[in-house]
Amino acid sequence: VICNKFIQTSAVTCLLWPAENIIVFGLAEGKVRLANTKSNKSSTIYGTDSYVVSLTSNLSGKGILSGHADGTIVRFFFDDEGSGESQGKLVVHPCPPYALAWASNSIVAAGCDKKIVAYGKEGNVIQSFDYSRDSSEKEFTTAAVSPGGQAVVIGSYDRLRVLNWSPRRNAWEEAKPKEIAHLYTITALAWKRDGSRICVGTLCGGVEQFDCCLRRSVYKNKFEMTYVGPSQVIVKNLSTGTRVVLKSHYGYEIDEVKILGKERYLVAHTSDTLLLGDISSNKLSEVAWQGSGGNEKFFFDNENVCMIFNAGELTLVEYGSNDILGSVRTEFMNPHLVSVRINERRQRGMEVNKRLAYLIDIKTIATVDLVGGYNAGTISHDSKIEWLELNETGHKLLFRDKKMRVRQTHLGERGVQPRTAKERLCLKDARDSSPRNQECA
Template sequence: RPNEIVYGLAEGKVKIGLMKTHKPNTLYQLDSYVTAMCCNPEGSSVVATHLDGSIYLYSFDYPDRAARMIARHSCVPFALAWGTSIAVAGNNNTVVFYDEDGGEEQTFDMSDNPECKEFTVAASNPTGDAMVFGNFNSLYIFTRNKDTMSWEEKPPTKVDNMYSVTAMGWKPDGDKVAVGTLCGVVDLYDICVRRTMYKGGFELTYVSHSQVIVRQVETNMRIVVRSQYGREITKTNIFKNRFVVANTVDTILLGDLQTLKLSEIQWHGNGSEKYIFDNASACIIYFAGEVSIVEYGMDEVLGSIRTSYTTSHVLSLRINERPLRSSDGDAMYGGAVQQNKKVAFLLDAQTICIKDLVTQSSITISHDSKIDWLELNGRANLLLFRDKRRYLHLYNTDRQVRSQL
């Protein structure tokens, strides 16, 4: 939610500040001091804790509903974070994980640890599967096990003479945590599960099991590859020093380092897929006799065709490269530019098919000789193809007329 700031007051009010109009609105009001606030990873809901131990949740998806109390904590909650769970802690040396309805998922009691003092602040990583709690001279880390989906406590990070942690923030791409302390010191911690170098001068930084940062060392270009389904990234490859392909158990992530567009599609393959990157707007995946076309930035397959001819000489893809002329059908429809996405390919050695990936309509062109090259023009309304006899043919898709050049 850009241009909006949610904040809590000592008098118990929780307000939202609209930066465009410079006016505040009250979301809800209590008579208890607001001690901590945070939002969920999607930014669609906020949770606030109060001095009386109450925990309230407000959802922007349902603005007509009032804020609801989901739980009452056993002490004054000062440390609050929201990832895949809502984590709350205070001065009783206990960290409690709640679900969105206030049900207790897990409790970690550290009262038997003499070095554990009051929890003052907390932060969650962007994927929501790791949390850090600030304590006296130490940082307590909790991670979610991807197999059992339960929270696990990791060995705390001891920092001598740090004293109390008063502020904490996790970088949006997940690779750094900033920690502010009582004495005015700001420390920056590097977060990394593992870091590897990839051929061609690329650095792969895995900040969680479902997120990897790909950075080109020479130009410092980077893209954050993150599975929106929380799947573990098992393999990452880079093609043509530009295109990123990351595999999970049941999805494929495709990214473009130049446009920073990322796609994630459901996929069940065996690793023998062939990737074609001849088009800057989409990736072509060939697997088991079928070609799947994935447009960068879209989380679903644009279209699928069945062909065994996958070389760039006999497969031509055009995605909104040039707008249609007004005479080429209706270029404008309802005030919006008509989508122009077409692919030309071979059904067999002597048959061409032109498929509209938007309307799913297709045109079939039969020839009497083997075709060894074809290409659509930018508007995808003309097809140029050549046969083995070195004859060049031009086909107009609008009038469905073929002429030999």
């Protein structure tokens, strides 16, 4: 069923659908136009006097590039997202840039002169690959950038060339080209959304699909890890078929991915960040993290938050959040001496409730309101504390000392109110049914 029709005055030479309701297309007469599927109307974004040979968008889809027959490359933003980059004529390529791709770190253009050129954000040449002396190479006809923005595939005749961005070298590295005899001229390229495969269309009507990854490994015959780019890894559960895409949003190169915590949680380091993920809920986090030689200790006792001990510091990261929830100094690296509650039971008048209890020293407990970032109270005891736990709302604390005495403390607005275990041991007021509290009771 035809739901929209946009009649144009000249041939549509290239087409792009970057946003939900907006289609962008180039015309033979040199105009770049926009078609709105809701209003069923089209309008001109900008016009040139040169045939539009290629169109591409940035990773967010909020900026477009058009390549023209006279070599001109034009940039336009629907929203520059605060980048401050200029619009309009960006650069004049030596030949018509039929192969044009907007990667995360540069713009890649190629054409009939058998050269691939990478341009910076303002049109300066940052790298060039020259194949003009290679008699087996033909003109470049099309290009496509991976969804992660760190790989570009350029098609020519019987050959695919791949460029991978290296964050460490801050430059493009050429991978071994893929040569297929009798494939003939490659006319179209399209990536799968997760970056694991690429489809190739040919002049003779063929549609070929290629697996595209840097490396692949299998963990304990249960998980398959596919590194589709330096900063993106697909983790697939071989028994259930579920997939999690672990990606550095800052473009940093991911080192080894580990599966910890009863094979439920993902942990990976980059040069400047730490990536964490819950496979079952598909909640992923990336937080700023300075390398410590892999000496961190991770605890996954809490389903909502990861506890990280490193050099006398406890750091909390909530799954699904890209900010560190809280950080405190403590020398006690036992999860039974730390208790975190994250919105586990809703209270009237309190939308967000996040609390932490931990040991300052062997006889002193501190409680922290993680939302406000302040100390909610301190409890001093006369004996060594061996176990502690907050209730679901974070307003009651149960702890046990080395003499096997159990105490309950109410963390109210008027201060700390200790009570003996005989008075409140069953925790009926707290309604806390966690296994650890039941075991203690």
